[in-house]
Amino acid sequence: MDLALFGELIINGALVGLMYALAALGIVLVYRTSGLANLAQGAIAMLGGYLGWITIAWLGLHPILGALVAMVVMFAIGLGIERTTLRPLIGQPVIMIIMVTIGLEILMRGLVPGLLGSGVKRLDLGISDAPLFLGDMLINRTYLVSAGIALIIILATLALFNSRIGIMLRAVSDDQTASWSVGIRVEWAIAFAWGLAAVTGTAAGILWGGSQGVDWTLSLLLIKALAIAILGGLDSIVGVVVAGLIVGVAEAIASGLFDPLVGGGTRDIVACVIILATLLVKPEGLFGREHIERV
Amino acid sequence: MGDISTAAAGSPPILSVNNIEVVYDNVFLAVKGVSLDVAEGGVVALLGANGAGKSTTLKAISGLLKPERGAVTRGDIAFRGESLLGLDPPDRVRLGLVHVLEGRRVFEHLTPRENLIAATSMHRDRRGVKDLIDRTFTWFPRLAERAKAKAGYLSGGEQQMLAIGRALMTEPKLLMLDEPSLGLSPLLVDEIFDILRKVNAEAGVAVLLVEQNAAAALDFVDQAYLVDNGRVVMGGAAATVKANPDVQAAYLGGGHQVDYAAVKHYRQRRRWLS
Numbered sequence: 391m392d393l394a395l396f397g398e399l400i401i402n403g404a405l406v407g408l409m410y411a412l413a414a415l416g417i418v419l420v421y422r423t424s425g426l427a428n429l430a431q432g433a434i435a436m437l438g439g440y441l442g443w444i445t446i447a448w449l450g451l452h453p454i455l456g457a458l459v460a461m462v463v464m465f466a467i468g469l470g471i472e473r474t475t476l477r478p479l480i481g482q483p484v485i486m487i488i489m490v491t492i493g494l495e496i497l498m499r500g501l502v503p504g505l506l507g508s509g510v511k512r513l514d515l516g517i518s519d520a521p522l523f524l525g526d527m528l529i530n531r532t533y534l535v536s537a538g539i540a541l542i543i544i545l546a547t548l549a550l551f552n553s554r555i556g557i558m559l560r561a562v563s564d565d566q567t568a569s570w571s572v573g574i575r576v577e578w579a580i581a582f583a584w585g586l587a588a589v590t591g592t593a594a595g596i597l598w599g600g601s602q603g604v605d606w607t608l609s610l611l612l613i614k615a616l617a618i619a620i621l622g623g624l625d626s627i628v629g630v631v632v633a634g635l636i637v638g639v640a641e642a643i644a645s646g647l648f649d650p651l652v653g654g655g656t657r658d659i660v661a662c663v664i665i666l667a668t669l670l671v672k673p674e675g676l677f678g679r680e681h682i683e684r685v
Numbered sequence: 686m687g688d689i690s691t692a693a694a695g696s697p698p699i700l701s702v703n704n705i706e707v708v709y710d711n712v713f714l715a716v717k718g719v720s721l722d723v724a725e726g727g728v729v730a731l732l733g734a735n736g737a738g739k740s741t742t743l744k745a746i747s748g749l750l751k752p753e754r755g756a757v758t759r760g761d762i763a764f765r766g767e768s769l770l771g772l773d774p775p776d777r778v779r780l781g782l783v784h785v786l787e788g789r790r791v792f793e794h795l796t797p798r799e800n801l802i803a804a805t806s807m808h809r810d811r812r813g814v815k816d817l818i819d820r821t822f823t824w825f826p827r828l829a830e831r832a833k834a835k836a837g838y839l840s841g842g843e844q845q846m847l848a849i850g851r852a853l854m855t856e857p858k859l860l861m862l863d864e865p866s867l868g869l870s871p872l873l874v875d876e877i878f879d880i881l882r883k884v885n886a887e888a889g890v891a892v893l894l895v896e897q898n899a900a901a902a903l904d905f906v907d908q909a910y911l912v913d914n915g916r917v918v919m920g921g922a923a924a925t926v927k928a929n930p931d932v933q934a935a936y937l938g939g940g941h942q943v944d945y946a947a948v949k950h951y952r953q954r955r956r957w958l959s
């Protein structure tokens with residue numbers, strides 16, 4: 391394989407990885423605040439993608455405005471999910487919460503395409519598709535713009551987590567009872583994290599839908615998001631970016647090298663291999679929160 | 686039993702607990718009849734043996750019974766004349782009372798400064814928060830020195846100071862402390878009580894202190910209550926309580942301290958049982 395082609399694979403893979411990272415962010419946000427596994431993030435991204443299609447393609451709003459409207463609506467939906475399905479489960483075993491978020495994922499995956507039609511919907515975000523060359527390498531312009539937006543949203547979230555509100559969210563993830571005892575409204579903090587997760591998931595769904603079209607397969611982002619969240623360490627925002635780049639590039643290289651040999655499909659295996667490998671070799675992930683042991 | 690009301694005559698108490706009963710899991714009666722008053726700016730101790738119901742009483746006052754499936758089933762708790770029952774802990778904190786939990790419970794992955802900031806959700810004004818942080822670091826200079834380390838790596842004494850400093854960020858009128866001396870050297874215990882005295886004098890914060898270490902506590906407070914088996918059995922001026930022969934025998938051990946090995950053993954057992 392020639393060098394330019396290899397460079398192309400890596401760069402486009404990294405850009406895709408940043409979009410995946412945006413989807414993974416929602417898992418990390420919820421885990422960081424409440425310690426819960428948000429396995430509904432794929433369906434949330436899909437629902438966000440559909441909402442973006444409604445506001446942009448259907449209602450004809452400008453893509454930026456349409457995306458913002460979809461994000462606001464999904465923030466409310468995120469709050470609603472926490473309020474109606476997770477808060478009643480406080481104090482229940484972890485397995486219950488995992489089952490419920492998976493149940494939500496499956497429900498939305500079936501319900502939404504059922505209501506809005508299951509064909510692939512075209513979502514035009516107004517990004518020019520004129521070719522973009524970097525030396526000899528052909529860069530996907532849609533990926534480049536989308537990755538840029540994803541990175542901005544991730545950095546904004548990072549800044550939020552270092553602000554006063556972010557400190558309170560992190561306090562909640564450390565010790566809910568102690569947070570309550572010093573006046574933090576723990577239920578609000580957790581609901582807010584779900585709202586934010588829904589917002590970032592929506593951004594991911596719209597960006598990904600802009601390049602792949604909108605249909606139920608957007609929810610498969612869950613697998614990539616999970617791989618990234620686990621590899622990155624579940625509660626690290628920096629970890630999400632690094633792991634996103636790793637997963638994106640690994641997928642691109644795997645499919646570039648092996649697809650011609652085995653006839654395709656390697657791309658989707660990569661995320662699963664990364665999940666397994668991380669759990670076996672370094673279960674706390676690359677940037678997992680250190681476990682503080684003191685006597 | 687005698688007269689167990691200790692509020693200074695005249696001024697109404699800031700906290701008034703009136704014959705409460707607390708039940709865990711709908712079945713276990715942990716507190717059977719506790720009444721106590723804390724005067725405005727007063728310093729009061731709640732003493733008693735392991736399992737007497739001291740922590741439970743504090744949790745009933747702060748509202749932190751809920752996560753442990755406990756509930757006040759009888760009696761009333763009034764803070765500055767307003768009933769607290771039915772309010773969540775964050776609302777009670779906003780009224781001006783705060784509870785420093787047993788075992789310190791600092792936010793381990795946050796720095797001391799972040800720990801303090803985390804306790805400011807009730808304050809709107811940014812400058813005010815900065816002043817409060819400065820005030821806390823003046824009271825606890827040791828924390829200022831370690832402001833950038835993760836709180837989980839602080840020493841036990843530093844963590845206890847951080848837990849108290851964090852609670853003071855809420856600008857309470859009443860500070861409730863659950864065994865702040867636990868596991869600390871006598872020297873550190875003195876240091877912490879000295880700081881608490883300062884806080885009480887400078888900011889007028891009333892203190893309700895739960896202690897195993899009855900000797901240290903009785904030197905620190907004006908008033909004390911003795912809890913036994915879920916009931917208040919004695920109350921009065923610290924000197925009176927200290928002079929009581931039963932208290933001498935049971936809690937002061939003729940000047941010796943409480944046996945910490947036994948305390949620890951009990952704690953481990955309770956952890957397994959609960």
Ligand SMILES: Nc1ncnc2c1ncn2[C@@H]1O[C@H](COP(=O)(O)OP(=O)(O)OP(=O)(O)O)[C@@H](O)[C@H]1O
Nearest residue numbers: 709713715734735736737738739740741742753959
């Ligand atoms: N969460 C809980 N669920 C059930 N029972 C509890 C719970 N917490 C405490 N108890 C019981 O309530 C009683 C009073 O406990 P509490 O913790 O208030 O005692 P304490 O006076 O603080 O003791 P210590 O000095 O050991 O801290 C004990 O019998 C204890 O076993």
Ligand SMILES: [Mg+2]
Nearest residue numbers: 739740741787
């Ligand atoms: Mg106790």
